[in-house]
Amino acid sequence: MKAIVLEKYGLPKEVLRVQEIDLPQPKEKEVLVKIITTSINDYDWSMVRGKPYLYRLMYGLTKPKNKILGMELSGIIEKVGARVSKFNVGDEVYGDISNFGFGTFGEYICVPEHELLPKPKALSFEEVVAIPHAATLAFQALQDLGGIKTGKKILINGGGGGVGTIGVQLAKTYQCHVTGVDSAVKLSKMRALGFDEAIDYTTTDFTQTGEQYDLILDCKSTKLPKSYLKALKKNGTYVTIGGHIKSLLSIFIWSKLKRKSSGKNLLILSLIPNKDLESITQFMLKNEFKLQIDGPYSFDKIPGLVQYFGNGLHQGKIVIKIGSK
Numbered sequence: 001m002k003a004i005v006l007e008k009y010g011l012p013k014e015v016l017r018v019q020e021i022d023l024p025q026p027k028e029k030e031v032l033v034k035i036i037t038t039s040i041n042d043y044d045w046s047m048v049r050g051k052p053y054l055y056r057l058m059y060g061l062t063k064p065k066n067k068i069l070g071m072e073l074s075g076i077i078e079k080v081g082a083r084v085s086k087f088n089v090g091d092e093v094y095g096d097i098s099n100f101g102f103g104t105f106g107e108y109i110c111v112p113e114h115e116l117l118p119k120p121k122a123l124s125f126e127e128v129v130a131i132p133h134a135a136t137l138a139f140q141a142l143q144d145l146g147g148i149k150t151g152k153k154i155l156i157n158g159g160g161g162g163v164g165t166i167g168v169q170l171a172k173t174y175q176c177h178v179t180g181v182d183s184a185v186k187l188s189k190m191r192a193l194g195f196d197e198a199i200d201y202t203t204t205d206f207t208q209t210g211e212q213y214d215l216i217l218d219c220k221s222t223k224l225p226k227s228y229l230k231a232l233k234k235n236g237t238y239v240t241i242g243g244h245i246k247s248l249l250s251i252f253i254w255s256k257l258k259r260k261s262s263g264k265n266l267l268i269l270s271l272i273p274n275k276d277l278e279s280i281t282q283f284m285l286k287n288e289f290k291l292q293i294d295g296p297y298s299f300d301k302i303p304g305l306v307q308y309f310g311n312g313l314h315q316g317k318i319v320i321k322i323g324s325k
Contacts, residue, residue, distance in 0.1 A: 017303075069102050075323070077091045096133045126293060137271055141163075153215075157218040158182060158218070163219050217241070291316070
């Protein structure tokens with residue numbers, strides 16, 4: 001089988017290579033999946049470069065332990081282990097496998113059966129792979145941590161990416177007023193998707209405008225806590241899903257030392273992969289969410305697309321077509 005293999009840390013186009021590797025065989029409680037589509041996420045961008053360096057403590061100090069990246073898939077069960085009870089050969093599945101590991105940048109993968117869900121018939125393989133990671137981040141950030149309520153004023157920093165394009169549609173089911181922040185090239189699509197206001201981050205710092213919000217979802221924290229506090233209303237909540245280490249450490253320390261005295265919340269989401277994914281997917285179908293897909297692209301384009309993601313140029317979710325039904 002073909003796979004995109006990472007042997008050392010570096011820039012995506014320099015260190016990611018297409019190689020032939022052995023076809024894996026499922027263990028007793030695993031299934032062999034023929035991958036139809038996969039996607040690119042921040043983990044892939046970080047792990048290719050080995051940055052932030054903290055990642056290397058988990059994934060390999062001098063070279064990556066995980067040589068095949070990728071954490072989302074949609075596909076078809078090709079073979080089942082002896083003790084598999086949830087799926088049969090031919091079943092269509094999807095999911096975020098990051099609890100198990102990585103490896104979706106290849107034609108096949110063996111995964112524990114409990115890491116996958118049946119693919120809804122109403123969605124294509126290209127559509128459904130855009131849901132698991134981005135949707136669970138958006139729903140856990142806005143609902144679980146953010147406590148989103150009807151009619152509130154919300155800001156999503158990184159509104160044009162996978163999480164932001166789902167997050168705005170979730171917020172609109174609560175009749176919220178939603179401001180999105182991203183690069184200028186994405187703003188028109190963001191407005192069309194439902195953002196009431198759209199800010200170009202290259203010309204305007206949303207923390208310095210004087211506007212305050214009940215809830216902020218930040219897809220890429222880059223500032224210190226005092227900046228975000230200025231942009232929050234009293235009793236407001238800021239939730240970050242990632243960003244620069246210095247910013248995240250400062251937010252974590254602030255939340256432990258000063259949270260109660262400020263009347264505001266600064267929180268870091270620790271994602272639970274696939275949590276409520278089946279009900280989230282059904283909610284999205286019921287409310288006719290529009291999945292924003294950048295692609296699909298071909299398998300050989302993955303190295304360039306990881307760089308494309310890192311440059312923040314993607315609009316919605318980057319989807320790669322690997323196999324066919």
